[in-house]
Amino acid sequence: MNMLKIVAVPMHKEGRKFVAIFAAITAVLYFVWMPLFLLGVVVTVWCYYFFRDPVRVIPQQQGLVLSPADGIVSLIEDVIPSPDLGLGDAPLTRVSVFMNVFNCHVNRAPVAGKVTHVVYHHGKFLNASLDKASEHNERNSITIETDEGVRIGVVQIAGLVARRIVCFVQTGSMLGVGHRFGLIRFGSRLDVYLPKGVSPLVAVGQTAVAGETVLADLKDPTRQRVGVPE
Known part of the structure; x- marks a missing residue:
């Protein structure tokens, strides 16, 4: 099983701007205070995870x-x-x-x-x-x-x-x-x-x-x- 496919789940395009915003704020926090920067990293990863769009196996049985x-x-x-x-x-x-x-x-x-x-x-x-x-x-x-x-x-x-x-x-x-x-x-x-x-x-x-x-x-x-x- 390819673990990369499990961890790197595709993200829906609706989430791109939110992840970009969180990432930009996190980058600024790096120069402010390290604990805040680490918190920003966690929030950014969560945002990416929230907008994940995994492939699904759709049942084909009629009805x-x-x-x-x-x-x-x-x-x-x-x-x-x-x-x-x-x-x-x-x-x-x-x-x-x-x-x-x-x-x-x-x-x-x-x-x-x-x-x-x-x-x-x-x-x-x-x-x-x-x-x-x-x-x-x-x-x-x-x-x-x-x-x-x-x-x-x-x-x-x-x-x-x-x-x-x-x-x-x-x-x-x-x-x-x-x-x-x-x-x-x-x-x-x-x-x-x-x-x-x-x-x-x-x-x-x-x-x-x-x-x-x-x-x-x-x-x-x-x-x-x-x-x-x-």
Whole structure:
């Protein structure tokens, strides 16, 4: 195994200016006080790590709904989706993935399809792990419609530290499953709204990997998760 590929993970271009800023400040701190310089080095390395964009192995089985984010599955509940998603007013299962400041923050499409809605809302910056964050926090709502006409809602939610939601797509854009569609700076949450009758294949507390972890199976919607906590 090539250890260099593990340590030198590619960085997303959105992070270049931040790493450059931190590196410049760190260089100045070298002439001020050595402990501050060392702290600057640590912060610069963390910034690079935050914006890492590792290669992912995307499952190719048809009908899978993949996690759009790295993090912990923090909530699974039936709620009425935001009107911004255009998914109706009947309760749908929402799977929330919470990202801390050490997770990779590049967001990936849970399914392949056409983007039919992109709606941005200004809001508060509450703890993204809280349920009310879906309603009150700054957020960006995206709906993706598959070739079979199934619609999946994805919401990028800012958190306590996050102050910028970045979205790379617009209405009419075509996305492949696992393709990058945005990121959030720094620490946040992604909500995925599953179609009615589709059971989640993850559990609260489970670690999710963007573009790899399977959240649900549209081809076998009643399939249940098999596993026991340890």
